[in-house]
Amino acid sequence: MSPTQLFDEVAHRLSQLAATSPAADLEKNARALMTGLFSRLDLVTREEFEIQRALLAHARERIDALEARVAQLEQAKPGQ
Structure with a gap:
């Protein structure tokens, strides 16, 4: 409740x-x-909660994209 x-x-x-x-x-x-x-x-208000939830989801998407890019760059490194 x-x-x-x-x-x-x-x-x-x-x-x-x-x-x-x-x-x-x-x-x-x-x-x-x-x-x-x-x-x-x-x-917190529902509005404040929803704003923070959206910001967190956006940050999670960005982190996932950056992790994928780092993995791609690590695989492309010559000599390793």
Whole structure:
């Protein structure tokens, strides 16, 4: 379960609890608490993750191409 889904589930359950509880601002306080906790987890957004994944895939392709070129040049060396 992703942190966002977890947060939504906890918020939903707290909302249900608050509806039957005399503490009207319980949900607001709990949401603020959970938001503070998640902000300390050093999470990345899906967009940031996808950008880094694409950069890594491009780097891996480039490394593979360079390794193939080095192998080709090593085979073409005269006298070895």
